Amino acid sequence: MxxxxxxxxxxxxxxxxxxxxxxxxxxxxxxxxxxTEDHGPHMALDTDTLLATRILDELxxxxxxxxxxxPPIPYGFNEHHKDxxxxxxxxxxxxxxxxxxxxxxxxxxxxxxxxxxxxxxxxHPVLDLAARKTVIKNEIICVSVxxxxxxxxxxxxxxxxxxxxxxxxxxxxxxxxxYLDPENIHLERAFSQNLHDPxxxxxxxxxxxxxxxxMHMNWWSAISPDGTMGEPTLADAEIGKQFFEAAVEETIGxxxxxxxLPIRQRVDHH
Ligand SMILES: [Zn+2]
Numbered sequence: 001m002x003x004x005x006x007x008x009x010x011x012x013x014x015x016x017x018x019x020x021x022x023x024x025x026x027x028x029x030x031x032x033x034x035x036t037e038d039h040g041p042h043m044a045l046d047t048d049t050l051l052a053t054r055i056l057d058e059l060x061x062x063x064x065x066x067x068x069x070x071p072p073i074p075y076g077f078n079e080h081h082k083d084x085x086x087x088x089x090x091x092x093x094x095x096x097x098x099x100x101x102x103x104x105x106x107x108x109x110x111x112x113x114x115x116x117x118x119x120x121x122x123x124h125p126v127l128d129l130a131a132r133k134t135v136i137k138n139e140i141i142c143v144s145v146x147x148x149x150x151x152x153x154x155x156x157x158x159x160x161x162x163x164x165x166x167x168x169x170x171x172x173x174x175x176x177x178x179y180l181d182p183e184n185i186h187l188e189r190a191f192s193q194n195l196h197d198p199x200x201x202x203x204x205x206x207x208x209x210x211x212x213x214x215m216h217m218n219w220w221s222a223i224s225p226d227g228t229m230g231e232p233t234l235a236d237a238e239i240g241k242q243f244f245e246a247a248v249e250e251t252i253g254x255x256x257x258x259x260x261l262p263i264r265q266r267v268d269h270h
Contacts, residue, residue: 010060012068025110028255029068031102032056033095033127035076035120038084038220040169040228042190045086047173049074052119054180055147055247063252066259068111073098076123083221092126099130100137107138113258116144117251121168121207122217141261143254147247148172148207150254154246155208158239161231164196166207170230172243179240192231193224205229 008023009015015023034049044050049072056069079089090098103114114134116127127144134142148155148166159171166172169190177185196205202214220227 008065010064010067010069012070015068020109023068025112026259027066027068027111028113028115028258029070029106029111030056030059030115030117030255031070031099032072032117032119033076033099033123034072034074034118035078035123036074036086036088037076037078037081037120038087038169038227039173040190040232041226042186042188042228042232043169043174043177044184046074047169047177048076048119050181051173051176051247052117052147055244055251056117058244058248059251059255062248063255067255070102076120077126078120078122080122080217081220081227083219084227095123095126096130096133099127100133103130103134103140103142104138107134107140112140112263113261114140114142115255115258116142118144118146121146139266141258141263143258145254147251150250151243151246152208152210154250155243158242158246159208160234160239161192162194162196163198163204163206163209164194165192165231165234166209167195167205167229168224169228170207170232171234171239172207172230174232174235175237175240176243176247177240178235178237179244182237187232187235190232190235191226191228192233193226193228194231195223195229 032052039047060069075090077092081087124146131142131144161171204212
């Protein structure tokens with residue numbers, strides 16, 4: 001029944017099995033994948049998980065008929081952070097297997113459009129591989145995205161910091177957390193550490209800096225004394241609101257495009 005389908009809730013976990021059976025399989029299913037890790041002396045371990053889930057909650061409020069948002073995976077690939085107490089790390093092979101088991105389950109139930117929504121930097125290559133594996137094995141659309149990549153132009157319009165100021169527990173993350181959960185951030189403990197080397201031709205740590213030409217992920221404790229990378233002392237809730245709005249809007253733009261991607265059939269030329 002069309003009325004019933006269109007009024008279906010956007011929260012995947014709130015559906016019954018009969019509702020899943022009857023749901024529109026061309027709705028985009030979004031799986032948030034985050035991390036539990038150090039975010040400087042001023043931010044909580046749940047930073048990446050909180051930001052991802054709040055962005056997707058708001059997205060689900062705005063386009064409830066177009067998406068199913070799954071419960072988040074709150075752990076990621078971050079063993080290089082383990083010198084900081086509290087970090088829970090997952091091996092990349094495990095994470096790929098875990099995520100592709102989820103996408104295979106979704107494909108089994110008939111869903112055809114899946115987005116892996118990443119909020120933690122080092123999950124990026126892992127989720128790229130998981131999406132590629134999903135496409136090969138299940139022949140559905142599976143897209144991976146690190147959300148800051150959708151909005152680097154917006155970040156650069158809003159930010160106060162120079163290149164290097166937006167990286168980790170930084171102006172960007174701290175501002176959004178201040179806007180979304182001000183009781184659990186301690187900005188008075190923050191130190192800015194802009195670790196970007198303007199002389200470097202090949203490395204750029206800034207999330208909105210257009211990416212590096214080459215990649216070297218060192219031990220986090222070797223590059224940051226307290227886990228911070230960037231300029232959280234420039235953070236405030238007002239720009240946090242602007243970053244958050246931009247994240248929601250640009251993610252909706254991605255969902256619209258994924259919803260209209262053609263599902264192409266492979267051609268075996270043997
Ligand atoms: Zn983070």
